[in-house]
Amino acid sequence: MSALAAGCSIHRYLIEQVLGSGAFGIVYLAQHKSLGYQVVIKEYLPQALAARVNGEVMPLNATVTEVYQQSLQRFALECETLLTLNHDNIVYVYDCFYASGTAYMVMHFETxxxxxxxxxxxxxxxxxxxxxxxxxxxxxxxxxxxxxxxxxxxxxxxxxxxxxxxxxxxxxxxxxxxxxxxxxxxxxxxxxxxxxxxxxxxxxxxxxxxxxxxxxxxxxxxxxxxxxxxxxxxxxxxxxxxxxxxxxxxxxxxxxxxxxxxxxxxxxxxxxxxxxxxxxxxxxxxxxxxxxxxxx
The missing domain is CATH 1.10.510.10 (Transferase(Phosphotransferase) domain 1)
Structure with missing residues (x-):
């Protein structure tokens, strides 16, 4: 899967490195541009439905476009739901945003x-x-x-x-x-x-x-x-x-x-x-x- 490169700017954050990837997306370590703290960002990029083309995440073909858009909306809604959670045993979700044809979930960086x-x-x-x-x-x-x-x-x-x-x-x-x-x-x-x-x-x-x-x-x-x-x-x-x-x-x-x-x-x-x-x-x-x- 084609990951965002180190140094790439996305929303308020600068990508530092890839932490992992799977069938449904890529996880990055990133830094807030102005405040300097590190975060973990999950990019929604389901391999069965989409690919990155010239920097934009796009459906693989017309037959999966509707499914991709529905899945993308579901991911965003799930992210917005997680923004409401505050528990000591659940990683803290800071932010959700759309960019480059897909959605991103921003979480607290833990060691x-x-x-x-x-x-x-x-x-x-x-x-x-x-x-x-x-x-x-x-x-x-x-x-x-x-x-x-x-x-x-x-x-x-x-x-x-x-x-x-x-x-x-x-x-x-x-x-x-x-x-x-x-x-x-x-x-x-x-x-x-x-x-x-x-x-x-x-x-x-x-x-x-x-x-x-x-x-x-x-x-x-x-x-x-x-x-x-x-x-x-x-x-x-x-x-x-x-x-x-x-x-x-x-x-x-x-x-x-x-x-x-x-x-x-x-x-x-x-x-x-x-x-x-x-x-x-x-x-x-x-x-x-x-x-x-x-x-x-």
């Missing part, structure tokens, strides 16, 4: 690393996954941030270790980041909605069930299983295919293995959090937290 980076570092150095005591220090802040969002009818829809940032410092302080996928609760999935298939719930794959807090519960449950076992569960689609074929849900085998590593109460809660049918799943972050053993 630290993602939960995924911390996990990979431990696996590489110690050849072992996280244990429950380690995760129990991170989860309260994640629960708090998600509960705050859900109370405001906002669903993150892309919870994963790479979207939980651990602020640098002596105390574990998680922040929910990367809100390109937030959605008002009660809506249905779009084929162009951002998500990560490994953690996505069935309602995000098929779009036949409404999106809600239970959608983030599923992703969080899958994430915890992976970080405790070093095994990423099959996608919800793959699991559904197995069940349709008359087989056990593949995640059951991982939960049985997890039962040999940690408290049975943790395993029982994760079973409830990762049910394929959203109606059978734990419905809220509050209930998920209550189902887990007391945090260390």
């Amino acid at each position: 630290g690393s993602t939960l995924w980076q911390s996990y990979v570092g431990q696996v590489q150095q110690q050849q072992r996954p996280f244990n429950w005591q380690q995760l129990a220090k991170v989860l309260p802040g994640v629960f708090a941030g998600l509960h705050y969002m859900h109370q405001r009818q906002i669903v993150h829809r892309d919870i994963k270790p790479g979207n939980i940032f651990l602020r640098a410092g002596a105390v574990v302080h998680p922040l929910l980041i990367d809100f390109g996928a937030v959605k008002q609760a009660g809506g249905y999935a779009s084929q162009y909605a951002q998500n990560t298939p490994a953690y996505s719930a069935l309602e995000q794959e098929y779009g036949i069930y409404p999106i809600g807090p239970w959608t983030d519960v599923h992703a969080l449950g899958v994430m915890i299983i992976e970080l405790l076992t070093m095994q990423r569960p099959d996608t919800a689609y793959q699991r559904q295919q197995a069940v349709t074929a008359g087989l056990d849900d593949p995640i059951s085998q991982q939960l049985r293995y997890l039962a040999t590593l940690t408290d049975a109460g943790v395993v029982h809660a994760l079973y409830g959090a990762t049910r394929l049918d959203p109606a059978q799943r734990i419905q809220s972050i509050y209930d998920f937290k209550a189902a887990l053993p007391a945090f260390a």
Whole structure:
């Protein structure tokens, strides 16, 4: 993907470097031109719909123009919604603006690393996954941030270790980041909605069930299983295919293995959090937290 170059001016900011990119956009480190502070800027640039041409982001062709414009408006509305959030476990969004044919989200710059980076570092150095005591220090802040969002009818829809940032410092302080996928609760999935298939719930794959807090519960449950076992569960689609074929849900085998590593109460809660049918799943972050053993 063609990223903006270092030194490029966009709105009130100067681009310093690319921090990352994905199927739905590019994330930059930038500096406010007049005030000098650093920010993180997310540029909406979905690869399936648009490309940069002579400095302007444009739909790939006429057939996707309407979809791109609708997706762009949705991104901007989501950004405006995030401007209203103020919580200690959610990265602060400063600004949203349109430029060069697309939209941009401006967030507070944090120092630290993602939960995924911390996990990979431990696996590489110690050849072992996280244990429950380690995760129990991170989860309260994640629960708090998600509960705050859900109370405001906002669903993150892309919870994963790479979207939980651990602020640098002596105390574990998680922040929910990367809100390109937030959605008002009660809506249905779009084929162009951002998500990560490994953690996505069935309602995000098929779009036949409404999106809600239970959608983030599923992703969080899958994430915890992976970080405790070093095994990423099959996608919800793959699991559904197995069940349709008359087989056990593949995640059951991982939960049985997890039962040999940690408290049975943790395993029982994760079973409830990762049910394929959203109606059978734990419905809220509050209930998920209550189902887990007391945090260390």
